Amino acid sequence: MKQQLKDEGLRSDLMSNDNLRRESEELLKPILEAIRKGNFTDINASEYDKVNEVLAGISLSRAANGFSPRETAYFVLSLKEAFIAILEKNITDAKDLYTEVNKINKLIDTLTLVTFETFIKGREEVILRQTSEISEISTPVIQVWSGILALPIIGTLDSARTQVVMESLLLKIVETESTIAILDISGVPAVDSLVAQHLIKTVAATRLMGAECIISGIRPEIAQTIVHLGIDLSNINTKASLAHALRSAFSQLKLEVRKSADFNKLSA
Amino acid sequence: MDKIPILKMGHFLLVTVQVDLYDRLALGLESDLVNMIRKHSSRGVLIDISAVNIVDSFMGRILGNIAQMSKILDANTVVVGMQPAVAITLIELGLPMTGVHTALNVEKGMEMLREKLLLTEDLISEDGDSY
Amino acid sequence: MIVINQETISIKTDQDTVFLRNRVSEYAGKIKMGLVNQTKLLTASSELVRNMLRYGGGGTVLCEIVSQSVLQKGIRLTFNDKGPGIPNIEQAMKDGFSTGKSLGLGLPGAKRLVNLFEIRSQVGEGTSITILKWING
Numbered sequence: 001m002k003q004q005l006k007d008e009g010l011r012s013d014l015m016s017n018d019n020l021r022r023e024s025e026e027l028l029k030p031i032l033e034a035i036r037k038g039n040f041t042d043i044n045a046s047e048y049d050k051v052n053e054v055l056a057g058i059s060l061s062r063a064a065n066g067f068s069p070r071e072t073a074y075f076v077l078s079l080k081e082a083f084i085a086i087l088e089k090n091i092t093d094a095k096d097l098y099t100e101v102n103k104i105n106k107l108i109d110t111l112t113l114v115t116f117e118t119f120i121k122g123r124e125e126v127i128l129r130q131t132s133e134i135s136e137i138s139t140p141v142i143q144v145w146s147g148i149l150a151l152p153i154i155g156t157l158d159s160a161r162t163q164v165v166m167e168s169l170l171l172k173i174v175e176t177e178s179t180i181a182i183l184d185i186s187g188v189p190a191v192d193s194l195v196a197q198h199l200i201k202t203v204a205a206t207r208l209m210g211a212e213c214i215i216s217g218i219r220p221e222i223a224q225t226i227v228h229l230g231i232d233l234s235n236i237n238t239k240a241s242l243a244h245a246l247r248s249a250f251s252q253l254k255l256e257v258r259k260s261a262d263f264n265k266l267s268a
Numbered sequence: 269m270d271k272i273p274i275l276k277m278g279h280f281l282l283v284t285v286q287v288d289l290y291d292r293l294a295l296g297l298e299s300d301l302v303n304m305i306r307k308h309s310s311r312g313v314l315i316d317i318s319a320v321n322i323v324d325s326f327m328g329r330i331l332g333n334i335a336q337m338s339k340i341l342d343a344n345t346v347v348v349g350m351q352p353a354v355a356i357t358l359i360e361l362g363l364p365m366t367g368v369h370t371a372l373n374v375e376k377g378m379e380m381l382r383e384k385l386l387l388t389e390d391l392i393s394e395d396g397d398s399y
Numbered sequence: 400m401i402v403i404n405q406e407t408i409s410i411k412t413d414q415d416t417v418f419l420r421n422r423v424s425e426y427a428g429k430i431k432m433g434l435v436n437q438t439k440l441l442t443a444s445s446e447l448v449r450n451m452l453r454y455g456g457g458g459t460v461l462c463e464i465v466s467q468s469v470l471q472k473g474i475r476l477t478f479n480d481k482g483p484g485i486p487n488i489e490q491a492m493k494d495g496f497s498t499g500k501s502l503g504l505g506l507p508g509a510k511r512l513v514n515l516f517e518i519r520s521q522v523g524e525g526t527s528i529t530i531l532k533w534i535n536g
Binding site: 288290291321322323324325326328329351352353354356357360361362363364 | 413416417420434435437438439441442445446449494501502504505507508511512
C-alpha cells in the first residue's frame with residue numbers, strides 16, 4: 001500500500017508547469033514520509049512537522065504571488081483525487097476502499113485548513129506591522145517655542161496610540177526641557193470615557209516630568225459629551241483652540257508678544 | 269551595609285538614588301534624611317532618580333514617606349529626573365504620589381524649591397516683619 | 400502558543416530579585432520589547448516578587464518566552480510560592496487593600512501593567528500568579 005503511494009509521487013502531477021510540478025513533489029514527499037510512519041491523523045505530531053513547514057511555505061509564497069486562498073486550497077485538495085485514484089486501482093474490497101479513502105479525505109482536508117490558517121496569519125501580520133507604522137507617523141511632537149511643545153493628535157486615541165503619544169511627548173520634554181505641552185485634539189473624532197482616561201493619564205505622566213499640559217481643540221459637542229459622561233477634567237487646563245492655548249502658554253512663561261516699533265520712527 | 273549618600277547644597281539636601289532600594293536601605297535613607305534635615309535646618313530635599321529604571325509601589329511609598337516626614341520638619345521635597353518609561357508606568361500602576369513634587373532635573377528642582385521658599389518668606393513678611 | 404525558552408529562577412533573598420530582573424531584562428531585549436513595555440513588565444514583576452518574599456516565604460519564578468505567531472512574541476512569568484495563601488482573592492485585587500503596611504497596589508497594579516494576569520491561591524498551600532506581556536503591549 002505504502003509502496004504504491006510512493007510511485008504516486010511522480011504520477012499525480014498532471015499539471016504542465018514546471019514550478020507546479022516541483023511544488024507538488026515538495027509537498028508530497030513529506031506527506032508520504034509521514035504516512036509511511038503510520039500517522040494518518042495527528043498533524044500536530046512531529047511526523048508532520050516537515051509537512052506543516054512546506055505547507056506554510058507554499059501558502060505564503062502563493063499569497064505573495066497573488067494566488068487567492070481558494071486557489072491554494074484547491075492545489076492541496078487536488079492531491080485527494082490523485083490518492084483516491086491509486087486507492088481505487090489497488091483495493092478491490094469496497095469496505096476497505098471506503099475506509100482508506102476516508103482516511104485520506106480527513107488528512108487532506110485538515111492539511112487544506114492549515115493553508116487557510118497560514119494565509120490568515122500572514123494577513124494579520126501585515127495589519128500588525130502597518131498599524132505600528134501608522135502609530136509612529138501620526139504622532140509628531142513639535143516644539144513651537146522654547147519650552148513649549150505642541151502635539152496635534154489626529155485620529156482615534158486608543159490605548160496603543162496613547163502609549164506612543166505619551167512616550168514621544170515625554171522623551172521630547174526631556175530632550176527640550178520644555179515645561180508646557182499643548183495637546184490639540186481637534187483631530188480626534190470622538191471622545192468617550194476611555195479616550196478621556198487616556199488624556200488624563202497623559203496629563204498625569206507629563207506632570208511627573210515636571211511639565212504642564214494644556215488640552216486644546218475641544219469642539220462644543222465634545223464638551224457636552226464630557227459633561228454628560230460625568231468625566232472630571234477640573235484639574236486639567238483646557239482651551240478652545242491651539243491659538244488660545246499658545247497665548248496661555250506664553251503668559252505662563254511670562255512671555256509677551258508685541259508689535260515691533262515702526263522703522264520710520266526709529267530712524268528719526 | 270550600604271548607605272545612600274546625602275549631599276548638602278546650601279539650604280537643601282541632595283539624594284541621588286543609584287541602587288535598588290531594598291527594605292533596609294530605604295529605612296536607612298528615611299532616618300538619615302530626617303536626621304540631616306534637623307542637623308542642617310534644611311528647607312528642601314531633592315531626590316534624583318534619573319538612574320532609577322524601575323519604581324514600584326514600595327519605592328513610591330518611600331518617596332511619599334520622605335515627602336511627608338520632610339514636610340513635618342518644614343522642608344519641601346522634589347523628585348527629579350524621572351525617566352519617561354517610569355512616569356508612564358507609575359501612572360498605569362495607579363500610584364497616587366500625592367504630596368510629592370516633581371521636576372525635570374536638579375536645576376529645575378532647585379528652582380522649584382527656591383520658589384516655594386520665597387512664597388513662605390513672603391507670608392512671613394506679611395505678618396509685619398520687614399525685610 | 401509556543402514556548403521558545405524556559406527557565407526557573409529561585410527567589411530566596413533580595414539579591415535573587417536583582418538576578419530575576421536582569422534575566423527578564425535580557426529576555427525582553429532578545430525579543431526586542433520596547434522600553435515602556437519592558438519597564439511595565441519589570442515593575443509588575445517587582446511587585447509580585449516583593450509579595451513573594453514578604454508574605455510567601457520566597458519561591459520560584461518560571462520565566463518563559465512565548466510566541467503566538469511570527470510577529471507576536473511575549474514574556475510569561477509564573478510566580479510560585481508555598482506561603483500561607485490568599486484567603487480572599489477578590490479583596491486582594493482591590494486597590495488599597497493591604498494586610499501589611501503597604502499601599503495595597505501590588506496585585507491590582509501589576510494586573511494593570513500586563514496583558515494577562517492569572518492568580519490561583521489555596522490557604523495553607525501557597526499562591527501561583529502568572530503574568531504575560533506581549534512585545535507590543
